[in-house]
Amino acid sequence: MxxxxxxxxxxxxxxxxxxxxxxxxxxxxxxxxxxxxxxxxxxxxxxxxxxxxxxxxxxxxxxxxxxxxxxxxxxxxxxxxxxxxxxxxxxxxxxxxxxxxxxxxxxxxxxxxxxxxxxxxEDLEEEFHAYWGVKHCYIDVESKQSQQLTALTFNAREMFVVTDDEQRTSKKAAALGMSSSNSKFLIYKIITKAKPRPRQGVWPPATVGDVLAWQSLLDTACRRKIEKRIALAFRSCARETLIIVESPLMPYGIVVDIPPESREWKLKMGRHGKEHLYRLRVTPVFVTRLDDRFIAQRNIPNHPTLAGLKIGQVGCGTIGGYLAEMLMKAGAGTGGGHLSIVDPDALQPENLGRHRLGFNQLFVNKAVALSYELKRSMPTADIRPLPVDVREADLGDLDLLIDATGEESLGYWLTRRYHREIPILSVWIEGAGVAVRSLLKARSEDACYRCLCDYNKSKAYLAVNEEVEQVLAGQGCEALYVPFPATVSIQAASLGAEAVLDWAAKSEAPSLSTRVLRRDFTAATADCVVPARVGCPACAS
Missing domain, CATH: 3.90.1150 (Aspartate Aminotransferase, domain 1)
Known part of the structure; x- marks a missing residue:
């Protein structure tokens, strides 16, 4: 029409x-x-x-x-x-x-x-950001406590970032191609359990008195802390101070302007001094979180992230490249944890069509190159590349080990070497992209990767009902490979990432998960818990 x-x-x-x-x-x-x-x-x-x-x-x-x-x-x-x-x-x-x-x-x-x-x-709570602040600042604070903070300015005040760790925040500035410098600004963060909502009558608050009257309706303890911090700034002859209130809904801030003529009142904090304090002008500040915890948690609310965990991943190939990135976006390598990635091989031209890495990393070791790319995306993440064969590597203390190599024999070795020490997750592709599977061995009674391979030989716990033929492409013994597109690798990585998040949440998830990708195949085994196989040479006691 x-x-x-x-x-x-x-x-x-x-x-x-x-x-x-x-x-x-x-x-x-x-x-x-x-x-x-x-x-x-x-x-x-x-x-x-x-x-x-x-x-x-x-x-x-x-x-x-x-x-x-x-x-x-x-x-x-x-x-x-x-x-x-x-x-x-x-x-x-x-x-x-x-x-x-x-x-x-x-x-x-x-x-x-x-x-x-x-x-x-109650909708005023959800819409609070629409009523609050024309000034803007960012906050990169990991601590959950009320505390005094510092601030960095990026590129001569183009960005104002409040932080509790200048070194960490400076890394983020460098990733943006910006320089950072310390800002001489008095800043306090205060925690409240009250969700903010605009106040009927006087809005937005124009003075300290307006702010305190508003906070009295929300959280009296928070009101007292705000007044205390503003009074301290007032006495210290600060030119201005920024108060950031971290609420369950969102952080928000106020800048208190303390003109020079106010300083004569700084020692008169009786009734008349407080009256002068309450008349100080304030400016609401809209605050955007920039911390690692927020980045990981925002898209999986009410679900544990991978922050603080020590995770090792063997294999940075077609599955491992995408998987490592998904783990990092879920918090791996942040919050005091680390992500170790192991691969002895360099990226070759034949890898480019289905690998997370691109032409700019050609001929570079995959673990080193992947670490570089991940740290460009999350500069504060602790990514530890190990460009060696895992059988020669010192993996250190780990909470979880992931096998993303797809190499059956190496999977046997990893199980035998580590199954008594840490949970092991195996992720692989069946045939030429027929299906993707993941198997977690977190308990002694659960099957390991070798157990499942032996079950498959007796037609138990198969991925599909149909026969999976071996499909190879290329020429010559050393140039042969199993052909499948990058979409298959990404789906395998996604299945692995979901299994890791389930493990982190300690959920009662199946140990074996399967996703059939080809329309001409049908699933043979529903997601389930697979028992350990008696006499398994890799994991039997």
Whole structure:
């Protein structure tokens, strides 16, 4: 349907609802109309902007915000814009622009009615960031305690980063190609259990007194700590101080400006001194987390990350390259843990088509090259490359060992050598990309990789029902290889990463997992716990 067809229809459909076409039409790409939103508490005039291309829901803005909704109300911005749906919760039907517009008006009416009746106050918590702060800073703090902090400025104040470890944060600056320098700024972090929400009456806070009155409604202990820290800065003759409050919802900050003329009051902290303190001007600061814990935890909330764990991975090939990156993104190598990666081979031209590494690392040892690439992505991660055969390597103290080589004989050796000391996860590809599998041996009663191979020889715990033929490509004995695309390697790595996260969470997950990738094959074994095989030469006592 063209614009010439649906725009007049939308205008006609809105007339019975009391809307009218207005002049001038000064919003390029949008049709502007005005009319009432009908609620149980009366009608409220609004401006309605309709997308001329029929790609987006209409924008709704109240022409006069009711006094009961000032200065803040959920889903209503300072200019009166009404957020009547959350992004991603509704799908705009481009084939029914008229129906979608009418639906949007009725939904806006319902949301406004709920707001007027006070049914959405908790939404202020989720929308707090929309009401807080025009200044911006980043925070790279691993400690969970209230404490005094320092700050670094990147590239002459282009970025302001609060930190509890200048060396760690400087590595992040270097990864961005920026220089960092210490900022002479008095900074405190305070922990609270209260989720912030805007305060009705005075918003945003303009003075220290406003901040303390607001905090009294949220967390009195936090209020006392804020006042104490501001008073300390006041007495120390600081020019300004930054208070960062870390809440369960998000961190937020305030900058307190302490002009020179205030310093004569610094020793008069009785009643009159406090009155002067409360009059100091403040600026809300929007805070964005930049710490390793946040990066790992954000996409797996309520699930343990791999931070603090000592993980060893043998094999940095087609599976191992992708797997190591997934483990690092889940926190491996951070929080005091480390990720050791072992591989004696160099990257060759024939590896490039399905490897995490690229042309820039050609002829470099895979473990060394992969470590370099991972540290470019996460400069503070402790990635330890071991460019040697694992049988000659000192792996040190580990919490988990991963075999991502796909070499059956080496898998036997790893099991025999380490199964009594640490859990061992094996990840491999069946045939030419027929299926991917993972097996975790974390207990003595669980099967090891050699147990499973012996079971397979007797047709037990197979990956697929059909016969998996050996497929080789290339020429000559040394140039032969099993062909499969990078998508298979990535799926094997994903299965391995899921198994590691399940292990870290101590969940009752199956020890053996299988994903069949080829449509002409069917799964033979459901994910399950495989018992150790009596008499196994690799893991039997």
């Amino acid at each position: 063209s614009e010439m067809d649906f725009v007049p229809q939308i205008i006609r459909s809105l007339l019975p609802l009391g809307f009218s076409y207005v002049e001038p039409q000064d919003e390029p790409g949008w049709v502007k109309m005005t009319g009432p939103l009908q609620t149980s508490l009366g009608r409220f005039e609004c401006e309605l902007l309709v997308d001329r291309l029929s790609f987006h829901f209409p924008h709704v803005k109240l022409l006069d915000i009711p006094p009961s909704l000032r200065p803040v109300a959920p889903h209503i911005s300072a200019n009166g814009s009404l957020c009547y749906y959350a992004a991603g919760t509704l799908v705009y039907d481009i084939f029914d622009p008229v129906g979608q517009t009418i639906m949007a008006v009725h939904r806006a009416e319902h949301v406004l009615d709920c707001i007027l009746r006070g049914e959405m106050p």
